[in-house]
Amino acid sequence: SSSRLPDVGTTIFTIMSQLAIEHGAINLGQGFPDFLPDAGLIDRVEAAMRAGHDQYAPMPGVPALRQAIAAKYQAHYGRSYDPDAHITITSGATQALMCAVFACTAPGDEVIVLEPVYDSYLPSIRLAGAVAVPVAMRKPTLEDPRYRPDWDAVRAAITPRTAAIMINFPHNPTGAILLEEDLDALESLVADSRITLISDEVYEHMVFDGEPHRSLATRPALAERAFVISSFGKALHATGWKIGWCCAPARLTAELRKIHQFMVFSVSTPMQHGIAAFVADPAVHDELPGFYQARRDHLAQGLAATRLRALPCPGTFFMLADYSDVSQLPQQEFVRWLTTEHGVTTIPVSAFMVVPERVEPRIVRLCFAKQTQTLDDAFGRLRAL
């Protein structure tokens, strides 16, 4: 029988979460909080349901929610998006990303992605009939122990067929963030080109050590050719609610909505009303960087008492750790062993790699969107390694 994705299996997140359940392991793998969203948010969703918001939402999204998102971009990034012409509510960032790829590519076009690459990008590109061109990020060195985008390598990968560059900062899984010089480089890369930017900013409120999140929305020359995509899953500690959005100029939004309206038509109405009421004040996001920085620091301190070596984490709710002092197993075998024998589940970074030769030998990803007690329990187990 035929298949659009012949070599795609079950996602690593599903596999590892299932294995964690089977073995009663502490799940620091798949990225989701193990604590409840704000009680005020839950009240507002409940109120929306009791108010009878039960039927189809408008195709582009509930107006109040699009207005709240517009207010947030104005307050945080100084950019005014028009809720009607520029903002579309989607079923999480995943659906926005898929729609954006379809909206700006034709079969045979090339889409540059940065490797390590989030798992949904390649299948989305493939389903659209386009071709993914993976460009490696710069790995940590002694002089600069951070993962960094390599814009020279991106420039070298651009061809007349390049329709889009798809980026994700703060970056899952490396935690890399954008600096001003990155926005400068990106501006000069796409100037005078037909390249569309797809910017996955789902970790926009998880940037640490006093750095701002540098959204593509902060730069007119980037925003005018960008799909800027994010999700309430991370910001509201509710990954299962699956409400995301896409901000883009009118011509890109028009194309995106043609696809969105036949992929899902519209997304959950009561959720949109409830979230709109909660996020109407853009300041609701202000405590997130501190909230997650404290968890990041707790994880780093806990790992310091183990033989796992934490890598720097400027953003996201993921931390990478080097396990070469513990084991020489390849990543996929190590994460199974750690789950089954020691009861802690992590994610192999190799799952984000396209080019096998580029896989770093002994690195795994840990999620710190967890209660202190959960992390402490994991430290107890990891100290035994």
Ligand code: PMP
């Ligand atoms: N992009 C990245 C980089 C992610 O890590 C995730 C998942 N958490 C998503 C997109 C998907 O977001 P959503 O759950 O809103 O679909």
Ligand code: GLN
């Ligand atoms: N984005 C989450 C992660 O990286 C997983 C989401 C999913 O399971 N699809 O862990």
